[in-house]
Amino acid sequence: MALPNLPVRKDWPQPMRVSLFITCYNDTLYPETGRAVVRLLERLGVKVDFHPGQTCCGQMHANTGFRREAFSQARRLIRLYRDAEYVLIPSSSCVAMMRDQYPGLVDELGDPALRKELNAFLPKVFELSEFLIDRLGVEDVGAYFPHRVTYHASCHGLRGIHLGDRPFRLLAKVRGLEHVSLANLDRCCGFGGTFSVKNAEVSSAMMAVKLQDVLATGAEYCTALDNSCLMHLGGAMHRQFAGMKTIHMAQILASTEHSPAEEFA
């Protein structure tokens, strides 16, 4: 059945094909985010591939100092997506890892041939909101999500890959959604990957400060383009019985009147 106001582009010569790099932690812990990405893209007329050989981008190892391991994961990933037209990643921090750290890793540990492959690979990499706005040229993805929502800008989305106002433009077009601005938007939530366990106490103190701002919005949901920050904030909300949930923005954008966002029971 036809849905109202769906901006499906029919003027492409042939359907766009994206290869979804779901990321290791979304694959394992947040499959509903991946399902939402697939649902959203297919609704917009994009064909989605999933390479079963994919694992991790190497960020955890690189950021902890395990550079050789990070390099071998980077090399593996670059080669895996050799034939992809676009690589779509619903996680800004993994995109930032590729753009900021892959060149250095490959120059330091790799060979010139791999550098060439990397140069071909990087322009194909898109974060979800980048792909929707820059590549597909849509802001209204036909979503319906009748809730009060606040957007948390992850550091990698904000300062790493400069998403700017893209997330807000997408949220503004979601029917029924009331966006509440988050104070101190540019302040880190304290997750920081292995920082959250190596410096667990400081990380928790940062989270406590962030959570004050997030809860003060009175929103029902806190959304972001990174499930890593949301794992941190959502874990704290759950511990505190705070009246708020976290949800990846892909799930909001995939949600419609007929098929609302999937939620973890």
Place this chain on the structure above:
Amino acid sequence: MSHAAAARAVLDPAHAPPFPKAALPVLRNPQLRKNVAHAIDVIQSKRARLVAEKTDWQELRASASAIRAHVLDHLAEYLEQFEARCTAAGGKVHWARDGAEANRLVAGILRDEGVNQAIKIKTMTSAETQMNPALEAAGISVFETDLAEIILQLGEDEPSHIVVPALHVNRAQVREIFSRRMEIPDLKDDPQVLTAAARHYLRQKFLTVPAAISGANFFIAETGAVAIVESEGNGRMCLTLPRVMVTLAGIEKVLPRFADLEVMLQLLARSATGERMNPYTSLWTGVTAGDGPQSFHVVLLDNGRSEILKRKTERQTLKCIRCAACMNACPVYRQTGGHAYGSVYPGPIGAIFTPQLMRLEHAQSLPYASSLCAACYEVCPVKINIPEVLLELRARVTDRERRSFGKFFDPLYWGLRVANLLFSRAWLFTAAQRLGRIGLRFFTRRDGWIHSLPSVGARWTMTRDLRGMPSQSFRQWWDTRPKEGR
């Protein structure tokens, strides 16, 4: 006596506890956290306002970054040029390989001049060399003249910030310290009353002490001049009243031309204190007969800097102009303040500078004292990519640690090794997902959440729950999808 209840911070990286441990008492001290966050927020909002009004801010940053990078590429030439010009103007230049040599040189200069007292302009470099205790041991009494440094010296406390060293102390605490140490029982905590008390204390020093010690914000190769920027004018007093003047500066503080100050001063005041211009900018060149100090010495300190210069990624650390914008922007520093870093250089710049000064023998926990949020890089007026250097140092620390016996049993190291193996083959990763689901079921409560994990996991669940693993991974779901039409 709230401030005195806490043990004195250890700012010697060779003896300070690791960052996570040193941060604990601060995190449990609401007064301290409130003082730090309040002071930081005030500076940050002033800075943001003034940066926004500069339409050429990014161009200024680019110029400053280029000037500082150029200096580092030609450091030896500019240092020799400075030495020649400063000497020609009547100054004497000394070279110190490390902090101990710098302290010996300064003590020797003062002894040769026959003085046993010195007043000081705020200098972080002398804190780096631990000069005050060294001079006291050599029989020379030193008196800080920067208001914040007076508070710390009288309060037997340590600096927690490089621009606002007593940022962690509030007005009521200052009143208590002054009242006790200056023996004024009925002192009020009115700012004017407190500064009047400090002025009375300082005037006696300015008029009687024959020697002064300073740092340098910059020194100019072209002219042989030394530049100090400050807010209070107490530095200006030190530069004009005493007979003997000794300036200590790291070798990286040189600028090629006088004109380069135009760029640096626009950036420095806005970045450091949120002012368009700092109230006092002093420049002095050698000795002028009948005016100011008649004996002028510059001690140029290496202390590990030429080693840093040799490294491709890390050398940008030396571009730093000590504005402290990085620590003011840092969400970690905002919670912990400066003492947790166990170094006179706290915050993001300290997290990269200190371990390098220690040749990674000490302070190995500091490169990990960051969530890599990159707020520091965004505000840095000379565009030091601090996250990039943090990662480089983490790699060096890891390369060293992974071979050590102590880390052989570290669960985080094993976790990362195993993870790397799993990530190398998709079938291993898939198998691990299945195994993990079975293993975690044991820890997952009826509500579907994990409230408590053992080992490294306990570091997560100490303050955060973790959603239990879903019954199906994404790839398992994908495999259930009809194949046609994909």
